[in-house]
Amino acid sequence: MALIAMSGCTEGNVTPSAGSAETSAPATTAPPSLTPTAAGLDAAAKTACAAAEKDITSALKEIAETEKIGPPAGHLAVSAQYSAGAASLYVHAFTDNDQVNDAVEGVATAMTDLADIxxxxxxxxxxxxxxxxxxKILTTACAAGQGL
Known part of the structure; x- marks a missing residue:
C-alpha cells in the first residue's frame, strides 16, 4: 500500500492531473492579447499584465517617433526610449506569478539589449x-495564468 501511495498512482492524483491538462489546453487557443482574461491569474498578475501591455504599447509608440529623428542624434534618442520602456516594465515584475514576472523581465531585457545596440x-x-x-511569451503567460 505504501508503494502505491508513494508512486502517485492514487485516484486522487489522477483527477487533478487530468483537470490541469484541461485548464492548460485553452492557453494554446487564447487570443494574442495581454489583457488578463484567464481565470487562473490573481489580481496582482492581472494588473501587471494590463499595465505591461499599456507600457509596451506606449514605449513602442515613442520609439517609432524617435526613430524618425535619424542618425546620429536619433541613435541615442532611440536607445533612451528603449531604456525607459524597459525601466517601466520592471515595475510590473513583482507578482506572485513567476511565469508573468519572468515574461515581463524577458520583454524588459530585450528592450535593454536594443537600447545597447x-x-x-x-x-x-x-x-x-x-x-x-x-x-509573445508575455502574451502567453498573461493568457494562460499558469504558475500560481
Missing amino acids: WAEAPEKVPSTTDLTTAQ
Whole structure:
C-alpha cells in the first residue's frame, strides 16, 4: 500500500492531473492579447499584465517617433526610449506569478539589449525579433495564468 501511495498512482492524483491538462489546453487557443482574461491569474498578475501591455504599447509608440529623428542624434534618442520602456516594465515584475514576472523581465531585457545596440550607433536598424518573441511569451503567460 505504501508503494502505491508513494508512486502517485492514487485516484486522487489522477483527477487533478487530468483537470490541469484541461485548464492548460485553452492557453494554446487564447487570443494574442495581454489583457488578463484567464481565470487562473490573481489580481496582482492581472494588473501587471494590463499595465505591461499599456507600457509596451506606449514605449513602442515613442520609439517609432524617435526613430524618425535619424542618425546620429536619433541613435541615442532611440536607445533612451528603449531604456525607459524597459525601466517601466520592471515595475510590473513583482507578482506572485513567476511565469508573468519572468515574461515581463524577458520583454524588459530585450528592450535593454536594443537600447545597447542603438547606443552604439548601428549601421542599420537592428532586428527586433528577440523583442517580438519576448512579447509573445508575455502574451502567453498573461493568457494562460499558469504558475500560481
